[in-house]
Amino acid sequence: MAGQGQMRLGVSIRGLGYHAGGWRHPEVPANGAMEFDHFLKVARIAEEAKLDMVFLADGIGIRQNDEPPGSLCRSNQNAELEPLTLLSALAACTRHIGLVATASTTYNEPYHLARKFASLDHISRGRAGWNLVTSWSDAEAFNFGREHQMAYADRYERAAEFAAVACGLWDSWEADAFVQDKGSGVFYDPARLHTLNHRGKHFSVRGPLSVARSPQGRPVIVQAGASEQGRDIAAAYADVVFSAEQNRDAAIAYARAIKDRLAQHGRLPGSLLMLPGIVPIVGTTRAEAEAKHRMLQELIDPLVGLSYIWGNFGDLSGYPLDGPVPEPKDPKLKSRAAVMFNLAREKGYSIRELCLAIASGRGHRTIIGTPADIADAMEDWVEAGAADGFNIIPTHLPGGLEDFVALVLPELRRRGRFRHEYEGRTFRENLGVPEPPNRYSA
Numbered sequence: 017m018a019g020q021g022q023m024r025l026g027v028s029i030r031g032l033g034y035h036a037g038g039w040r041h042p043e044v045p046a047n048g049a050m051e052f053d054h055f056l057k058v059a060r061i062a063e064e065a066k067l068d069m070v071f072l073a074d075g076i077g078i079r080q081n082d083e084p085p086g087s088l089c090r091s092n093q094n095a096e097l098e099p100l101t102l103l104s105a106l107a108a109c110t111r112h113i114g115l116v117a118t119a120s121t122t123y124n125e126p127y128h129l130a131r132k133f134a135s136l137d138h139i140s141r142g143r144a145g146w147n148l149v150t151s152w153s154d155a156e157a158f159n160f161g162r163e164h165q166m167a168y169a170d171r172y173e174r175a176a177e178f179a180a181v182a183c184g185l186w187d188s189w190e191a192d193a194f195v196q197d198k199g200s201g202v203f204y205d206p207a208r209l210h211t212l213n214h215r216g217k218h219f220s221v222r223g224p225l226s227v228a229r230s231p232q233g234r235p236v237i238v239q240a241g242a243s244e245q246g247r248d249i250a251a252a253y254a255d256v257v258f259s260a261e262q263n264r265d266a267a268i269a270y271a272r273a274i275k276d277r278l279a280q281h282g283r284l285p286g287s288l289l290m291l292p293g294i295v296p297i298v299g300t301t302r303a304e305a306e307a308k309h310r311m312l313q314e315l316i317d318p319l320v321g322l323s324y325i326w327g328n329f330g331d332l333s334g335y336p337l338d339g340p341v342p343e344p345k346d347p348k349l350k351s352r353a354a355v356m357f358n359l360a361r362e363k364g365y366s367i368r369e370l371c372l373a374i375a376s377g378r379g380h381r382t383i384i385g386t387p388a389d390i391a392d393a394m395e396d397w398v399e400a401g402a403a404d405g406f407n408i409i410p411t412h413l414p415g416g417l418e419d420f421v422a423l424v425l426p427e428l429r430r431r432g433r434f435r436h437e438y439e440g441r442t443f444r445e446n447l448g449v450p451e452p453p454n455r456y457s458a
Contacts (some may be wrong), residue, residue: 021398023428024291024404025068025407026405027407027410028071028408029058030073031093031096032044032414033410034378035171036315036321038413039412049092052097052105056106057414059106062113063110064135065421066438067148067408068405068446069113069115070115074096075153075156076120077153077159078094080323083331083394084326084333099117100119102117103115103116107143109379116145116146117144118149121174121175122150122153124157126178127225128223130186134186134228134235135224141441142443142444143443144232145236148179148237148238148249148253151165155235173382174218176245177216177218177219177446178312180253181216185454189208189224189229190229191229193209193229195207210223218293233451233454240257240260243271243351249272251280251281254288255444256289256447257287257294258291259293261402262355262362263291264396264402265402266358271401274288290403292403293377293380294381295382297312298386300386301386302437312411316376318371324325324374328352329341329356330355334347387424387426387427391424391433
């Protein structure tokens with residue numbers, strides 16, 4: 017269990033980092049997104065630092081379009097390793113850190129997803145996590161026999177039923193079901209095996225799951241939806257919420273909106289953690305940190321910058337680049353578009369400035385400064401109830417993570433805000449979130 021006032025910290029290790037120009041940084045291996053050794057190095061840095069988790073965002077298709085023309089071939093968001101395969105390999109090479117993979121409820125089935133994550137949990141001895149998402153892009157729909165993505169409400173309705181079925185399957189076996197008594201010849205106690213027999217609008221799943229109960233009860237569930245439907249799913253099932261809030265008051269309201277719903281689902285306070293994403297750019301002085309940021313910003317191709325807001329704002333070629341940002345119309349990701357527009361309005365950004373700000377960390381809050389500056393900003397949100405910790409979004413990998421570990425973590429530890437050693441055996445134990453009881457043995 018983490019100490020009073022301590023933060024939980026994860027790191028997103030997708031590809032080569034989150035800054036649009038990060039792959040061009042001289043210290044970044046340009047082919048790293050397809051190299052296991054690149055991810056192993058990053059995971060070992062995170063585990064040596066005692067971080068709670070490595071987190072792999074994912075999409076099941078190349079979701080970026082060539083909009084504006086010429087932008088796609090200048091982006092590194094095109095080829096990457098499949099998350100569950102990658103984390104299964106990392107599980108054998110790590111011992112303590114949580115391993116979170118994104119998997120879509122739109123283009124998976126509950127049984128095989130529940131089986132895969134339960135298997136990862138056994139392979140890792142209780143360190144698996146599922147980032148529950150719906151797929152929103154036509155690019156993904158094209159890969160699964162559809163001309164368009166499912167309607168917004170239908171995606172979330174399916175996701176809620178999907179989560180219920182997966183959790184039901186993870187309760188198939190009670191923890192002590194496998195007696196494996198060679199003398200009597202009894203391998204499992206039939207009274208401790210339970211068949212789900214689910215029949216719903218989207219799924220018909222008999223069960224039981226062909227994997228024993230997870231070492232941590234069930235894999236940790238991470239959720240990032242900011243819509244009303246997403247908040248309901250988070251309150252019902254999530255252990256961690258990963259958000260992209262830029263404004264502290266908005267983050268406080270968002271956290272309360274989800275945590276206030278926990279009791280409706282029979283859950284206790286403290287059973288869910290809010291981990292907003294932050295992009296830390298740290299230097300020993302503010303001038304050094306700002307110089308690091310300027311260097312990265314200069315690596316952003318203008319076409320790539322525009323592509324980062326295209327999906328939420330559409331074609332802005334008819335607007336002056338140095339003019340105000342117009343309100344989004346029919347965005348693909350409503351919650352993310354709202355965050356971007358509110359940021360532009362709050363900061364007074366032009367279209368050009370918003371492009372650079374979003375491309376700097378894909379819409380996550382960027383904090384530039386000394387170790388004390390960044391620790392102050394993190395503490396402020398935790399003290400205010402806007403966060404229980406953070407998911408670190410490095411600009412480039414491994415360098416952005418190495419800077420955070422070398423400069424910010426010692427400051428957080430000096431303030432008593434982050435662990436020196438792992439407290440528990442499983443991912444749940446280190447996060448400090450309870451193990452869900454098996455519905456049958458409870």
